Amino acid sequence: MTVHQNLQDLKKQVGNKIDEAREAFWQVSQDIWNCPELAYEEKKAHDRLVGFFNEDKAWTVDGHYKLDTAFRATWGHPGIKCEGAEIHIGFLCEYDALPGMGHACGHNLIAEVGVAAATGLKRLLETLSDCPRVKITVLGTPAEEAGGGKVDMVEMGAFDGLDVVFMAHPSQEDATYLPIVAEHDVVVKYHGRAAHAAAYPWEGINALDAAVLAYNNLSVLRQQLKPDWRVHGVIRHGGVKPNIIPDFTELEFYLRTPSRRELPAIRAKAERCFRAAAMATGCEVEVIFSKNEFHDLLRIPTLERLFEQNGKALGMEFITDISGSDGSTDFGNVSYVVPGIHPNFYIGSEALNHTKEYTVAAGSETAQFYTLRTAKALAMTALDLLFCPELMQRVKTEFSEIKQKQDPNSL
Numbered sequence: 001m002t003v004h005q006n007l008q009d010l011k012k013q014v015g016n017k018i019d020e021a022r023e024a025f026w027q028v029s030q031d032i033w034n035c036p037e038l039a040y041e042e043k044k045a046h047d048r049l050v051g052f053f054n055e056d057k058a059w060t061v062d063g064h065y066k067l068d069t070a071f072r073a074t075w076g077h078p079g080i081k082c083e084g085a086e087i088h089i090g091f092l093c094e095y096d097a098l099p100g101m102g103h104a105c106g107h108n109l110i111a112e113v114g115v116a117a118a119t120g121l122k123r124l125l126e127t128l129s130d131c132p133r134v135k136i137t138v139l140g141t142p143a144e145e146a147g148g149g150k151v152d153m154v155e156m157g158a159f160d161g162l163d164v165v166f167m168a169h170p171s172q173e174d175a176t177y178l179p180i181v182a183e184h185d186v187v188v189k190y191h192g193r194a195a196h197a198a199a200y201p202w203e204g205i206n207a208l209d210a211a212v213l214a215y216n217n218l219s220v221l222r223q224q225l226k227p228d229w230r231v232h233g234v235i236r237h238g239g240v241k242p243n244i245i246p247d248f249t250e251l252e253f254y255l256r257t258p259s260r261r262e263l264p265a266i267r268a269k270a271e272r273c274f275r276a277a278a279m280a281t282g283c284e285v286e287v288i289f290s291k292n293e294f295h296d297l298l299r300i301p302t303l304e305r306l307f308e309q310n311g312k313a314l315g316m317e318f319i320t321d322i323s324g325s326d327g328s329t330d331f332g333n334v335s336y337v338v339p340g341i342h343p344n345f346y347i348g349s350e351a352l353n354h355t356k357e358y359t360v361a362a363g364s365e366t367a368q369f370y371t372l373r374t375a376k377a378l379a380m381t382a383l384d385l386l387f388c389p390e391l392m393q394r395v396k397t398e399f400s401e402i403k404q405k406q407d408p409n410s411l
Contacts, residue, residue: 007387010124011310011380018120018376025116025375026368028052032108033363036097039143042069045095049111049140058126066156067149071140075122077133086133087392089382090165090338091118092150092331093140104354105145106170106362109347109371113168114138116375121382132386137162141330148292150330154337162338164303164385164395166378167331170362170371171344171353174316176304178344180297181230182260183328184267185290187252188214188274190283194247204245210281211235211249217273218253229266230256230326256328259406260295295332298402302394303341303381310380314373316345339399341381345374 018025032045046069053059053073065072076086093114094107103109118138125131139158143149153159171178190211195204218231225231233253239246255266271287278285308318331342347370349361361367385392 007383010383010387011313014120014124014379014383015314015376017123018116018372018379021116021119021123022368022372024052025112025119025372026365028115029108029112029368029371030363032095032111033103036102037095038099039096039146040067040069040149042096042142045069045111046071046140046142049093049095049115052115053138058122065139066153066158067142069140069142070149070153070158072158073118073138074135076135077125077131086135087386088135088137088161088163089121089385090137090139090159090162090340091378092165092167092334093138094142094144094167095140096143096145096149098145098354101354101356102359103362104356104359106347106353106358106367107144109170109362109367110167111140112371113345113375113378114166116372117166117378117382120375121379124379132389134386144330147290148294148330148333151292151294151333154333159334159338163392164382165334165338165340166382167340168343168345168374168378169329170347170367172346172350173319173344174311174346175319175322175344176308176311176341177297177299178322179258179326180332180342181228181256181258181326181328182263182294182296182332183254183256184263184293185252185254186267186270187250187288187290189286189288190214190249190278190281191285192245192247192281192283195245197243197245201245205247205282206245207249207281207283208239208246210277210283210285211238211251213277213280214251214274217276218270221269221273225266225269226257226262228258228326229262230254231266231270254328256326258296260293260332261406263293292330292333294328294330295336296406297329297332297342298335298339298399298406300339300341300395300398300402302391302398303339304343306381306384306391307341307343307377310384311343311374311377313380314377316373316377336403339395343374346370
């Protein structure tokens with residue numbers, strides 16, 4: 001039997017291992033979906049996932065890894081006949097929800113994909129007496145929807161030592177890649193002076209005027225923004241009553257650019273708009289950029305090609321037109337420190353992410369077939385890297401070259 005035939009057989013086996021535990025994976029997903037929790041508050045989801053890995057004593061589990069609602073589960077092949085250099089493969093789980101919508105972005109399914117792919121791969125490899133030396137790590141990464149837990153974890157060294165990292169995101173289609181852009185949040189607070197709006201308005205300093213001016217300043221600025229830059233926001237607090245001149249207003253905006261290298265430019269332009277509004281109205285202003293910015297995604301062609309080949313073998317139908325999506329994720333920051341892949345997968349629904357309809361779809365049994373199919377494709381891609389060392393080396397080379405091209409000062 002050739003190496004290729006052996007590998008194809010192993011890929012079938014890893015799929016079988018995932019199918020054998022499908023009910024356990026489904027229950028994990030359902031438990032997370034039924035109890036949606038916001039960023040950094042995912043205590044029940046965190047505990048459920050930690051409990052899953054603790055049930056199998058072969059995993060070494062750090063229940064509060066770097067962040068309170070993050071975790072790490074690791075497994076290393078115990079076989080004495082394993083040869084070659086150790087390959088360290090990571091799988092990521094997300095599990096935070098959206099305010100008022102629950103799991104409208106399907107993070108319960110992201111967690112399930114990570115758990116299923118890692119578990120299936122581990123259960124296959126531990127049956128082999130002769131295989132590459134491998135270490136599998138599952139990282140629970142909180143707060144993707146707000147704050148950027150992965151950014152915190154990158155800065156704390158959580159991804160150090162990993163050779164490659166995998167996760168997959170639910171969507172309306174199967175895609176090896178959808179555009180991921182850089183993004184930074186900003187909160188702007190205007191402080192004025194209250195006064196009776198009818199009796200003596202001249203005594204007031206109107207913070208709502210400042211907020212409206214800032215909003216309009218940014219609307220005018222769009223004429224001079226690059227076509228692929230985005231600025232969008234809301235007035236979170238606009239005053240109390242019509243007969244009281246507002247002494248406080250608050251806005252929140254997201255600033256997006258295709259590359260993290262362009263974020264400083266759009267930040268500077270937006271900040272001038274905010275401060276100009278304060279100057280015009282006489283308000284004091286606080287411009288508070290969030291601690292973490294999200295980076296664009298570094299694409300690794302070999303990983304995308306392997307995942308697509310494995311996905312097609314399982315019946316996935318990948319789109320070729322990837323235009324029209326400009327989302328952001330803290331996985332982008334991960335992609336700058338370790339090569340990885342962040343494909344999207346269809347879950348049996350045409351509903352759009354961040355809608356109540358998608359919440360329903362993410363909790364449906366229909367989504368299970370597609371979720372586990374994606375987990376199988378990721379596990380199969382991991383097997384390609386494990387049993388074809390030249391592919392792993394190619395991934396590392398591409399990562400170095402692409403990172404140097406995108407970020408010349410990084411190496």
